[in-house]
Amino acid sequence: MKGTLKKTALQLVTEFSVPMIISIAWTSYVLWGKELTVQSIGANFGGAFFFVSWMSGQFFRVRKQASVEESFGSVEKRLNHLIDELETKSQHMIGYITGGDSHLYFLPLQSVGNKIQWLACHSGEYPLHQVTVRIVDLEILLGYYKPEDQQGFDVRHDLGEIHYGANFALGENAIGDRQRLSFNIFTYARNGKFLQEVRFEKVAGVLLKALRITRSGGEVVREEIDLNFPLNAEGKVVWDRYETQWE
Structure with a gap:
């Protein structure tokens, strides 16, 4: 439980530290030299924090999606390799049972x-x-x-x-x-x-x-x-000199 809370806190700090810094910097820039009130600070800081948080959230989402897609690609390659290996071993097993092309x-x-x-x-x-x-x-x-x-x-x-x-x-x-x-x-x-x-x-x-x-x-x-074996006019061996059938 403690490990999960610790990971969650670290994730929150990672995702919201940048929006927090940018929002403070933006609020300071806009209100520099002006009269400071709770409403002006809240309006500028809240709007900036919401916008930057949304932008950073999109960044983390896209990065996570790319990571997931890469993981899926790796899993797909491993599955394809396993399928090919299984097919090869199945063919070998069938060959040993039936004789294959021997x-x-x-x-x-x-x-x-x-x-x-x-x-x-x-x-x-x-x-x-x-x-x-x-x-x-x-x-x-x-x-x-x-x-x-x-x-x-x-x-x-x-x-x-x-x-x-x-x-x-x-x-x-x-x-x-x-x-x-x-x-x-x-x-x-x-x-x-x-x-x-x-x-x-x-x-x-x-x-x-x-x-x-x-x-x-x-x-x-x-x-x-064999070399010099008699051939017909077409240069081929006469295999069917007598009629041949499967028996």
Whole structure:
């Protein structure tokens, strides 16, 4: 209580000291050399004190309003910063839960014995969840190539959780005596479906590759084409040499 009264008294002294001094000076100036009466002193001092107090009050009000607006501006900046930070952390949390924009990339490695070995590589910032992969050999599927060992045209892998930065072998496919190979690799995960198209062509005895990864909806997330890989008249890879559909 005493602290509040003390602050109030100091505020009153601060706000009314200047009007008091100016009013006394004005009254002295106006009545200098004249007969002094209570009415003349009261009239001149009261009018001057009221006017100067009103002017100083406006000054203090404007200064306080400017201070409040500055405080509000500071609060607004802090709130905007907190909102941006919260949005960023929410996006990260959603990314960790769903997998975000991460995907699997299958690197084909030609191994001994005319076989292609697949190296699965995690790509992206977040882990992948509930991952299932299906590798389809289109030539075998459509009857353009019949392997001697009667292998099937597709292989399925249930991978489950894939951690950030993971790399691991995922099986192999026979090349045989083919001059061209076409594989579609379907990846299903919590964050959606991805299709990796891999096309091989033998050029001067060297097996060249072109690959493209698209998310369901048509967004291309990766594309790699070896130098000297055969292109069509428009200078593009013929990805749809066989009709491709999401499965």
